[in-house]
Amino acid sequence: MLGIPTKSKHTKGHNMNEKTLDFIEPETSVKVLKVTGQKSSRKRILDMGLTPGTRVDVIRRAPLGDPVEFKLKGYNLSLRKREAETVLVEVLK
């Protein structure tokens, strides 16, 4: 259940469900595949629990469209789109 598909190659784009987190509409659930981006922000995002395999619910966008609120591991987290862009996810059905 908690498999970690870290090794998958995303560049080929076989899987149409793979997206970056900033593109996910509210009220959708996703599974984290990988965190990219600069070292410091990547490490922080991982520390906050967005490790591969984690389920993340997209809750809502702020009234002005950015940042975005997520729920994961039983707590609520907000990321600017710029940070969400570095999180590669797969949409859960």
Add this chain to the structure above:
Amino acid sequence: MTEKITVALAGNPNVGKTSIFNAITGSKQHVGNWPGVTVERKIGKRVYNDVMMEIVDLPGTYSLTAYSLDEIIARDFIIEEKPDVVVQVIDATNLERNLYLTTQLMELGVRLVIALNMTDLALAKGDNIDEKKMQEFLEVPVVSTIGSKGNGIEGLLEAAIDELHKTRVTENVFTYDDQIEENVEKLRAVLESDPYFAHYPSRWFSLKLLEGDENIIKKAKESNSYSEIQKIMNQTDAEILEAKVADQRYKTIQTMLRQVCNINTSHLSGSDMVDRVVTNKVLGIPIFLSLMWAAFEVTFTFGTPFMNIIDIFFGWLAETATNVISVPWLASLVGEGMIAGVGSVIIFLPNILLLFFMISLMEDSGYMSRAAFIMDKVMSKFGLHGKSFIPLVMGFGCNVPAIMAARTIEDSRDRLITILVAPFISCGARLPVYILLAGAFFGRDAGVVIFGLYALGIMVAVLSAKLMRSTILKGEDTPFIMELPSYKLPTLKGSLIHMWERGKIYLKKAGTIILIGVVGVWLLASIPAPGSNGTFASEEVYGTTKSVIGMIGQVLEPLVAPLGFDWKIAVALVFGVVAKEIVVGSMGVLYGVGEDEESLSNILAAGAMTPLAALGLMVFTLLYVPCFACIGVIKRETGSWKWTLFQLIYGTSLAWGFAFVIYQGGTRMGLLA
């Protein structure tokens, strides 16, 4: 003789660490800064069972990486100062993420005690946590507490003392995959053979090296074994390893949690329901603005009667002192210098206390993060954080509490920029200057002019923020990763303690600077200028050409002449540093009409200055050196004279530039003639 121990209090932000700290130490706290940085450090004392405990409140952190100042401070304190026991406060309603820090504290090899806090809320939520099993799993004492009610504190202290007398703690409860473990063991062998590393927990240090932690690598570089260390480090890819480590820590936590607790994830929490309204697309902004308005009203409207009382009291005290003391110069020193000086410090206290009471309510309830969430889009356009909005808005009332409110911003660079630009927001004390000058020169358009000044203040503040962000405070953008903690009912006690702490800091640290400034200006105004034959502090000297300040005004005159100001204005501006509203009063004295504002505006309008110069003067008053109280808090909050001075020079240069363009440009174009 009692035993003396140091207990460090660690934990994630928003887990009720402060309430545990308050419950342990009561009022015996000392608030200062960590050496060399502006991160706040709180230390408290408590004697329990004949043990004298010094409780050090570490910054709230989610992890212990080298990427945030707070995390470096927390971990350096643990590694370097070696507290006897570390107590980690854990939010029982949010175990998984909280235990992530636990894994790292355990790797540090410290004697750890867990305060499982807010167990009442976890229970209400329907979570079932088996503390005993958790304790067995972690091999660390777990004590359940309810910090806001003070429950479980004695048990916690007892566990901390017990832990001290136990034999060595284990540091590798958390294991990683074979490949990582193999490299960790190799590194440990090297570290343990080099006495340079004897001071550090070897397992943790090895892991950090493998993760490519810059701070730790720097420490390792100073050792003789670095080449050997480097060889092992080169065998792994830090980026992959760091993801693996985080992943495996969370996996271990999940495995444990499945066995020690039953978490209810089925229903929508109360917090989620509140957020559906509070951060709603349509309602979010109106609710936010109404709350801001309410906080502003409470701070400044409720504060006004208290400020009036303080004003009247010190006015009366100064007058009485002046009447009682028969030596004229001494009477003036005590009355106009010292008493007025103390008064000018205390006058801000009602605003500061009320604002911090309101801020504390917003922070403790969890709303502050929502406010940042709602406003971040706007603020990020200017290189600021969502949390910068509140300090800037409060600046319309008074810049002093506004600058202090910047403390709510976690990132030190965002905080610094907010502090540096906050004085450009037009505060209440500038209004009397605008009213007089705009009234005298612009008649029916006075309202438009005043509105324009407020708008200019906002523009200068946000554009300066953007400018500083892209020049002197450039650097890697801080990622915006903010928790939206679940809503909690703030406690009156917590808010009152917070409010009082801020008041105390203001009086102690900023108060001194304000007092020195006010008495300094009094001296300048009282000492007769060389060559003039007046007596020290006599009425004929005070603040006139015969005083040093008058002389300074004449020296400054060539500097302000291009702005259409004469020496009298220069002197009034020097006085204005005491408090901006004084600009009006001192102009009255200098133009020989005393406190009578109507005759002053008549004299001015009759030709003492041109409308363009008056407009320039208003803009100058808005932007130049803020008052002593502001200077005092800027110094206190940035911890640096360099940044304080930068603000003063930057603001004054802008003021001069704007006034110059208005006066010279306007005159050339024949405007307002």
